[in-house]
Amino acid sequence: MRHLYFEGAGSESGKGMYMTKKKSKKTGWGQTSGYLYILPWILGFLLLQFLPLANSLRYSLTDIKLGGDYRFIGLDNYIRMFTGDPDLANSMKVTLKYILMAVPSKLVFALLVAMLLSVKMKGIRFFRTVYYLPSILGGSVAISALWRVMFMKSGIVNNLLGTDINWLGDPKYALLTITLIDVWQFGSSMVLFFAALKQVPKDLYEAAQIDGAGKCGRFFRITLPMISPIILFNMVMQTINTLQNYTSAYVVTGGGPIKSTYVMGLKIYEDAFVKSDLGYASAESWLLFVTLLLLTGVIFFTSRYWVFYADEGGR
Amino acid sequence: MRRRGSRAGSWISFLIILAVGICMIYPLVWMFFASFKTNNEINLGTGLLPAQYDVSGFIKGWRSTGQYTYTDYFANTFLLVIPTVAFTVISSTLVSYGFARFAFRGSRLLFGIMLSTLMVPNAVLIIPRYLLFRDLNWLNTYLPFWMPAVLGCYPFFIYQEVQFLRGIPRDLDEAARIDGCGSFQILIRILMPILKPSLISVCIFQTIWTWNDFMNPLIYINSVSKYPLALALRMGLDVAAAANWNEIMAMASVSIVPLVIMFFCLQKYFVEGIATSGLKG
Numbered sequence: 001m002r003h004l005y006f007e008g009a010g011s012e013s014g015k016g017m018y019m020t021k022k023k024s025k026k027t028g029w030g031q032t033s034g035y036l037y038i039l040p041w042i043l044g045f046l047l048l049q050f051l052p053l054a055n056s057l058r059y060s061l062t063d064i065k066l067g068g069d070y071r072f073i074g075l076d077n078y079i080r081m082f083t084g085d086p087d088l089a090n091s092m093k094v095t096l097k098y099i100l101m102a103v104p105s106k107l108v109f110a111l112l113v114a115m116l117l118s119v120k121m122k123g124i125r126f127f128r129t130v131y132y133l134p135s136i137l138g139g140s141v142a143i144s145a146l147w148r149v150m151f152m153k154s155g156i157v158n159n160l161l162g163t164d165i166n167w168l169g170d171p172k173y174a175l176l177t178i179t180l181i182d183v184w185q186f187g188s189s190m191v192l193f194f195a196a197l198k199q200v201p202k203d204l205y206e207a208a209q210i211d212g213a214g215k216c217g218r219f220f221r222i223t224l225p226m227i228s229p230i231i232l233f234n235m236v237m238q239t240i241n242t243l244q245n246y247t248s249a250y251v252v253t254g255g256g257p258i259k260s261t262y263v264m265g266l267k268i269y270e271d272a273f274v275k276s277d278l279g280y281a282s283a284e285s286w287l288l289f290v291t292l293l294l295l296t297g298v299i300f301f302t303s304r305y306w307v308f309y310a311d312e313g314g315r
Numbered sequence: 316m317r318r319r320g321s322r323a324g325s326w327i328s329f330l331i332i333l334a335v336g337i338c339m340i341y342p343l344v345w346m347f348f349a350s351f352k353t354n355n356e357i358n359l360g361t362g363l364l365p366a367q368y369d370v371s372g373f374i375k376g377w378r379s380t381g382q383y384t385y386t387d388y389f390a391n392t393f394l395l396v397i398p399t400v401a402f403t404v405i406s407s408t409l410v411s412y413g414f415a416r417f418a419f420r421g422s423r424l425l426f427g428i429m430l431s432t433l434m435v436p437n438a439v440l441i442i443p444r445y446l447l448f449r450d451l452n453w454l455n456t457y458l459p460f461w462m463p464a465v466l467g468c469y470p471f472f473i474y475q476e477v478q479f480l481r482g483i484p485r486d487l488d489e490a491a492r493i494d495g496c497g498s499f500q501i502l503i504r505i506l507m508p509i510l511k512p513s514l515i516s517v518c519i520f521q522t523i524w525t526w527n528d529f530m531n532p533l534i535y536i537n538s539v540s541k542y543p544l545a546l547a548l549r550m551g552l553d554v555a556a557a558a559n560w561n562e563i564m565a566m567a568s569v570s571i572v573p574l575v576i577m578f579f580c581l582q583k584y585f586v587e588g589i590a591t592s593g594l595k596g
Binding site for chain 2: 053121148154243247289
């Protein structure tokens, strides 16, 4: 994706630059109309993105509450985060565990299903549709409510499995139960894997077969390297999404039991809008931001060892 | 695919596909049938089909608090979703056209900035935005949802449309320009028809995200009269401590019906949209 962007931006606007210079004499549009078209975004960026970002940083240095005045307290919020808030350490741990559970299982599942569905067969289109359905609904409160009902102690899941697990009440299982909603929404990763699998050149497999490579060998030596750019993309996107998702934790378990599903997003929300501690919550949100940058940074850094670009320009 | 044993092989993969498919869809089907069950049945976690079909879950559930019914929540949701989607489509088309077809000073830098805003988590923005909207007296209205859409705050969609526009040959624009079309006319008459699949996919995804959105309404909307479906469902969960699960399941089913219908009508655009832009889902 990164390569795609840099390549595209470079060549396209280079061409455009030349063209507008020539044209602008005749028609008079170029510079100004370009700005005019992106004007909504410029305003949106300044008012609803840049200004809030700057304000958030400012608020994180204050003791601002939901009402009334506030004063600057320097780095106190940040110091409190690292020394005076055991809940925060717990929330960070829960969030990382959540990501480590949800992202790999979602990707593996999505890849397996994509491979299953790349078989040529009648009616396969229908299955592709059905498999995608959970992804458009999974983020809703309706599904969170459904999860609460299905995973009750006397609920349908225990009945079907013949188990007696307290899915929502036992801290050992609660996060797993939430993770299942995420894994269930594997659709968009699946579609991307599916498109990537179709683009692996067939002659590579044939050549490998002649060389005597088995099914496993072909999968690990050809399929995985060829689709590794898409694995990277999916991994980054899912990590970013999972890090921020807290609707299911909020509705299904409310962060409990014993804060075992109290993810960062939920803690920030409660500190800000329930405990009215906006300044401190702003500081926490920056911790979340830095975590996001670090995680994606680590993924991109390690990607040079495992992502394979078939042609030099990437794809 | 391969000749040797392909018959048996394809039967096995068909059975696996079918089995996994059933597991995927089972929760949704279960939810639908649970709406017709009695509370007792749901609490006992019995199988798929209800012993007796009972529609009182729908009737009582729809009545909600009594003062406000699901008719209100549906109307609110439409009032929240439709303008948001329309504004998103208009603003992202204009902005993406600007980025894809005009080379103004700093266009590459601005495009880079726009892409980098994809990385900013909502958690960082939501507190200052809340205070900003409070000062503007926008709380408890739908403006906090409409205005970001008007002002092109959805870089995902802009990026998707820029990618799509770059794939359309410039010769088309050139020809229209020679015929005397202005830049806006080129966008409306020449490019929009070609952009249609991309526009539909923007509509679809923005509809889903806004429809399902829970955290933003939770923060910006505080009176029940303005609750969208997501908040109404959550309220039902709260109120019912000795939960009336059949009512909740009935309303949960009803609340996703419009999305499911849209999904089946427009499914070919879904896959296209994700494949071209890698949107989250």
